[in-house]
Amino acid sequence: MFRFMLLTSAAAVALCPMPSFAQSSSADTRAATTKDDASIEDQAPLAQDRSVANAEGRSPGVEATQNIDQPVDAADIVITGYRASLGTAQQIKRNSDAILDAVVAQDIGKLPDNTAAESLARITGVQVTRGSDEVTGVLVRGLPNVATTFNGRDIFTAELRRSQLQDFPAGVLAGLEVYKSGTADLLEPGLAGLVNVRSNRPFDFSEKFVVAGGIRGTYNDQSKKYDPLGNILVSARSDTALGEIGVLVNASYAQAQYRNAVRWASGFVPTELPAGVTVSPASVGRAFRIPERVGVYNDSGKRWRPAVNASVQWKPADNLEVYYDFLFQGFRGRLANDLFETSLINNNAQLSNVVLRDGVPDQVQTLTKTGGERGQAFRSTVNNNTNTYQSAGGLKWNVGRARISTDLAYTRSQYDASEYSFDMSQSSPTRVDVNFFTNGGSAFDLPGYDRENAANYRWRGYFESLYVAKGAGWQWRGDVELDTDVSLFPRLQIGARWTDRDASLERGNRYAYTETLNIPLADTPAGALALTPDAFRGNVQGWTSWLMPSRQGIEGNAAALREFSRQALIRIVAANPNDGGYRDSLNRFSVPNVQLDPFQAFYAKEQTYAFYGQAKYEFDIGSFSFDGLVGARAVNTVGQYTGRGTLPVVVNGVVQTDANGIPITAAQDVQVRQNFIDVLPNVSLRIRPTDKLQIRFGFTKTRTVPDFGQLNPAFSITPNQSPRPGTVITNPDGTTTVVTQPANDPRFSAGLQGRPDYFGSGGNPNLAPLTSNNFDATIEYYFSRNASITAAFFYRDLFGFFNNYVQRFRDPVYGLVEVNRPLNAGAGRIRGVEVGGQTFLDFLPGLLSGFGVQANATYLDGQQRFPVDLIPASELPPFVAIPSLSKWSYNAALFYEKGTVSTRLSYNGRSRFLNGNLVVDGVYSGEGTENITRLDFSFNYTPIKQITLTLDAANLLAQPFRNYAQYAVNGESRFYPRDVRDEGRYYGIGARFRF
Incomplete structure (x- = not known):
């Protein structure tokens, strides 16, 4: 996120090797994940290693690896479950120099959480306000004064100093980090802290070509309406005469x-x-x-959110x-x-x-x-x-x-x-x-x-x-x-x-x-x-x-x-x-x-x-x-x-x-x-x-x-x-x-x-x-x-x-x-x-x-x-x-x-x-x-x-x-x-x- 987009120098542990307690998957486990019938629990360790490696290097204070070197030799296809996502979030919290909590991509959209704001409601110390059937405000440790960044950069909505987190559809997100204590390299946080919204980049994937996404239909029992939701991601990377290029x-x-x-x-x-x-x-x-x-008072309507990154x-x-x-x-x-x-x-x-x-x-x-x-x-x-x-x-x-x-x-x-x-x-x-x-x-x-x-x-x-x-x-x-x-x-x-x-x-x-x-x-x-x-x-x-x-x-x-x-x-x-x-x-x-x-x-x-x-x-x-x-x-x-x-x-x-x-x-x-x-x-x-x-x-x-x-x-x-x-x-x-x-x-x-x-x-x-x-x-x-x-x-x-x-x-x-x-x-x-x-x-x-x-x-x-x-x-x-x-x-x-x-x-x-x-x-x-x-x-x-x-x-x-x-x-x-x-x-x- 922050580091991923802005600087190699912003994170606190960028040069440290992965500590001994950050386990990595064994060769046998790696091999098991390549099988067509591999179970979710078999896939989880390798998927977690990849997610930790990708998240580290993009989060201020959390980078044990960099995108310049990809240490994980992952399987061709990995679809992970809750076990991997919880472990990844735990490792990010554990390795960070800042006090933070995280939600990684496997978590977002599974509960279901349609927006970034919905996912934040599940993080320790975060409270939300709701209206019109969605989260309308985020409070960290009781305070609404939260700065928001997108990939470590300041982002805002119209005349405001912050972005509306409910405007980030879950489908475009790779992760969320809630910083409850700041570090000097972070964009100056608000009184309550900082929420960073992180998206994917092509070098996050070890595969040369990836197509991923989802489609979902929902029904609201009060409005009696059906609605579509969906996302599509295409990522490609290739070695060329000019160097490696990813899109x-x-x-x-x-x-x-x-x-x-x-x-x-x-x-x-x-x-x-x-x-x-x-x-x-x-x-x-x-x-x-x-x-x-x-x-x-009857509050009703139709809202839709298109997004492209x-x-x-x-x-x-x-x-x-x-x-x-x-x-x-x-x-x-x-x-x-x-x-x-x-x-x-x-x-x-x-x-x-x-x-x-x-x-x-x-x-x-x-x-x-x-x-x-x-x-x-x-x-x-x-x-x-x-x-x-x-x-x-x-x-x-x-x-x-x-x-x-x-x-x-x-x-x-x-x-x-x-x-x-x-x-x-x-x-x-x-x-x-x-x-x-x-x-x-x-x-x-x-x-x-x-x-x-x-x-x-x-x-x-x-x-x-x-x-x-x-x-x-x-x-x-x-x-x-x-x-x-x-x-x-x-x-x-x-x-x-x-x-x-x-x-x-x-x-x-x-x-x-x-x-x-x-x-x-x-x-x-x-x-x-x-x-x-x-x-x-x-x-x-x-x-x-x-x-x-x-x-x-x-x-x-x-x-x-x-x-x-x-x-x-x-x-x-x-x-x-x-x-x-x-x-x-x-x-x-x-x-x-x-x-x-x-x-x-x-x-x-x-x-x-x-x-x-x-x-x-x-x-x-x-x-x-x-x-x-x-x-x-x-x-x-x-x-x-x-x-x-x-x-x-x-x-x-x-x-x-x-x-x-x-x-x-x-x-x-x-x-x-x-x-x-x-x-x-x-x-x-x-x-x-x-x-x-x-x-x-x-x-x-x-x-x-x-x-x-x-x-x-x-x-x-x-x-x-x-x-x-x-x-x-x-x-x-x-x-x-x-x-x-x-x-x-x-x-x-x-x-x-x-x-x-x-x-x-x-x-x-x-x-x-x-x-x-x-x-x-x-x-x-x-x-x-x-x-x-x-x-x-x-x-x-x-x-x-x-x-x-x-x-x-x-x-x-x-x-x-x-x-x-x-x-x-x-x-x-x-x-x-x-x-x-x-x-x-x-x-x-x-x-x-x-x-x-x-x-x-x-x-x-x-x-x-x-x-x-x-x-x-x-x-x-x-x-x-x-x-x-x-x-x-x-x-x-x-x-x-x-x-x-x-x-x-x-x-x-x-x-x-x-x-x-x-x-x-x-x-x-x-x-x-x-x-x-x-x-x-x-x-x-x-x-x-x-x-x-x-x-x-x-x-x-x-x-x-x-x-x-x-x-x-x-x-x-x-x-x-x-x-x-x-x-x-x-x-x-x-x-x-x-x-």
Whole structure:
């Protein structure tokens, strides 16, 4: 990976011979693998040797061999099983100078794992977040601040600093390495570490010509859809008059059609009921608190990911290699997301049949809502696309004691999304029966409502948006690794790296709010109406579908809907000539296309200059062997960040307004330059009392730089144009509503309650990098080539988490202002323990010897301080929980591998965690997520050595995703269920081949 692509000098043990404990296959075993009927367990030792040799030489700190010399004389065809892949991953972990965990190619795709992110979920200390039936985020030891590299090079998606790991289809991967402690030669890792994605190259194969790949079909039991997945690899190498030349091309395609169903209650639980709300029976009082609204959300769509990587290697001499690499990574999404919601307290709702919870008189078990706000819904159709290209070339040159390498790469990535959203409301308020605590969540029904009668629905509005994000950058590095004559320091490494990166984001939107015209839903030009699909499991949720146009009806009739919206806005503006919001909406719909909004854009240009030096040391004391690394990496970052904000025009301390009393705002262009230097030291020690036992200690410093969008210097303050308390509003059905004072927000003190006069938002160019001093220790015992037990202990001393925080303050000119912007949190700490083990039960007799087990568990304890800006100067910010950090995560797998059969049953889980870190009255107030577990199964049958047939199932338990809204009542903790999301089971059948 890193070393494979970038340098011969980057790895820590490049010149060391394979240690004695890294067993190699015997001649008899080698011969056995060439037989046509060779079993999986017979193939495994040789295949493992090859995989270890290929992985070493491409992983920083893990190379005992180089591609320049291929020591393994492998059989012509080797298709391996779990035994070989687990052993290979174990050897990589064992030989590395860094603390890491790995997944090798035989593992990826077998469980099944469609993407790199899915495979990472099974690694010790890694937790993942999921959405839309796939992994959407990766956390290492509880932290999301993970750097990503592809073959050791930096890679990113659009304007981000990292790549989306779910965009790497498993079919293009040779391996994954998760670096939990850094070394100076590594690209500077994020706070949590670094994930390197590694692809194949032609010199990885001893065969002159290889064709390999697979095809698979899957079925989702929730969307009821079938999808294809597949990949094909062709590799050739040949000796020519110019030297040995190898060429490899690998293409992959992965597709999924999904539909998740969510029943939810609002995370906003007001401290008191509005005055206009009536309650019966009177005996329950009004002291209870309920979520502000309930709803249904169906997340659905089709996504597919094409990917191609290619590599050319040339050895004009035994000590010189020149290479070129290319990567294309694509994502396509076509979404149709449905939402229905109804408020339980707005517009003077009547609450009846209220039943309080047993033992919790300030919470409600069930109720009925009538009157109040009409139910409303939307169908959002989204087209999104990502195209990422990386082109790179370099050389590796062995010159006696020195190994010199250099690598130059260019990366370009763009993400764009267009949305067409169609809004609906019910023609009149209807009865809603709610149960807030049923089967792990809230559920509701609309009894007596005819959901198939189009007369019961009205057109509420039409929304369009456009989002375009881009990024491009050059990166170069050069490295020198030098053997010395000093026995204590046998090797030195030095290197430099330069990058030139730019990033931008442009977006715009427009919305025609037309509910006041009371237009029947069937009268819009969006085509025929049909009930939205019901994807819920069971019958707990009563209201599951409603009438809406199809996805094609909305997107395909976008031009007609724009004109229909424009005509509707002309009527509304004529009836409301003083309403600036309607006039602005009409102007936006007076042009064919969505206009990009300069106030929502940012531009960034950044250069980095990095230098590192590192020494390998080793010595013996008696029978104990000691070795390790001492080094440092210095990085200078120079950035220029540009954005445009808006501020009210103020003259002599007075906000200027137009003829309609609307505050006048003016554009403000802002450009900020930043220059900061990070010095990242690393020190490690490995003690080997025996060949099987090793103990590690390490200290590193890591940092994560804020994303470009977070550094956007633009800041906007805009007036709150919502009606003020006391305003009388005429509803579309002719009734009137008096706007009341909003319920108290528990996030703010008594003096900051009420309707804000202005809202503020923007980035923060003064954000400092998030830094961590990391202390690690491990104990590792290796029984055999595929059996081990390990434990790791770690402590992270952190500072500066960046999150968006909402603040309020009173300004003498603007009044009450509510601001949302990113801030650095204070100090933090994470401590934890990881334990893991794996073995095959070879000591059992007969068929039982094919069983194997693998298990790991991670315990984390983490806290951070609130940002100082949110706490009075006289107080010390409190320690609060770190968002997304589960105290426990765990994996267990049972294998069986014998003869032509291999199978695996895998269990994966993590304990509950918080989604934010707001504390009110000493109690966390916000949202949390309940524990998450998954069970996956795979079965593989190899009738001949060249072909393996596969059968697999993912998410067999189909346990719903659940989270909750937590809040404080007089210093005590309360919670309501928030979301219950039903996700799909996947069943797959396919075949893999290699010739």
